[in-house]
Amino acid sequence: MSRDNIADLVHRYSDAVVHADRDQWAQTWAADAVWDLGKGRRVEGRDAILEAWISAMTRFDAVVQTVMNGTADLDETAGTGSGRWYIHEVMQRSSGDRTLMVGHYDDRYVRTDEGWRFAERSLEQHYAGPADLGGKFFGTTEG
Numbered sequence: 458m459s460r461d462n463i464a465d466l467v468h469r470y471s472d473a474v475v476h477a478d479r480d481q482w483a484q485t486w487a488a489d490a491v492w493d494l495g496k497g498r499r500v501e502g503r504d505a506i507l508e509a510w511i512s513a514m515t516r517f518d519a520v521v522q523t524v525m526n527g528t529a530d531l532d533e534t535a536g537t538g539s540g541r542w543y544i545h546e547v548m549q550r551s552s553g554d555r556t557l558m559v560g561h562y563d564d565r566y567v568r569t570d571e572g573w574r575f576a577e578r579s580l581e582q583h584y585a586g587p588a589d590l591g592g593k594f595f596g597t598t599e600g
Contacts, residue, residue: 459529459531459533459538459568459573460529460531462572462573463529463531463538463540463566463573464527464529466485466566466572466573466574466575467524467527467542467564468524469481469484469485470482470485470575471522471523471524471544473485474520474522474546475520475521475522477514477520479507479510479511482507482510483503483506483507484571484574485574485575486503486506486507486574486575487503487567487569487574487575487576488502488503488569489501489502489503489576490502490503490506490574490575490576490577490578491576491577491578491579492506492509492510492577492578493577493578493579493580494580495579495580495581495582515551516550516551517548517549517550517551518549518550518551519548519549520546520547520548520549521546521547521548522544522545522546523544523545523546524542524543524544525542525543525544525545526542526543527540527541527542527543528540528541528542529564529566531566536567536568537565537566537567537568537576538565538566538573539563539564539565539566540563540564540566541561541562541563541564542561542562542564543559543560543561544558544559544560544561544562545557545558545559546558546559547588555587555588556585556586556587556588557584557585557586557587557588557590558582558584558585559582559583559584559585560580560581560582560583560584560585561580561581561583562578562579562580562581563578563579563581564576564577564578564579565577582595583595583596
């Protein structure tokens with residue numbers, strides 16, 4: 458059942474973030490994958506993606522990424538698919554600041570010899586700021 462395999466892939470990704478497990482995290486990506494973090498931050502290829510992730514993780518003492526809900530539409534014959542997964546991240550920066558990010562990933566999947574992997578993950582942030590939600594939500598108007 459491939460839908461379960463995609464849910465497991467998403468879980469392994471988030472679990473690796475929580476435990477800062479670079480090997481587990483890297484194994485969720487296809488070799489020629491794309492990681493698009495928005496605002497012009499696009500990384501191509503698993504090695505470059507891993508390098509960018511390791512660099513980003515050095516700015517945090519702790520990150521807890523929780524997957525809220527998601528969808529996956531797969532073409533079993535072609536070995537491809539797409540999906541959307543909502544995430545919630547609570548972070549403690551190395552500076553001691555605590556922040557929160559709420560968003561979703563738009564995904565493309567590919568089945569490889571090792572199993573289903575991310576071909577592309579594009580992050581859409583809905584909120585990023587103080588954990589007390591005192592910041593502005595993206596895509597909203599002040600009023």
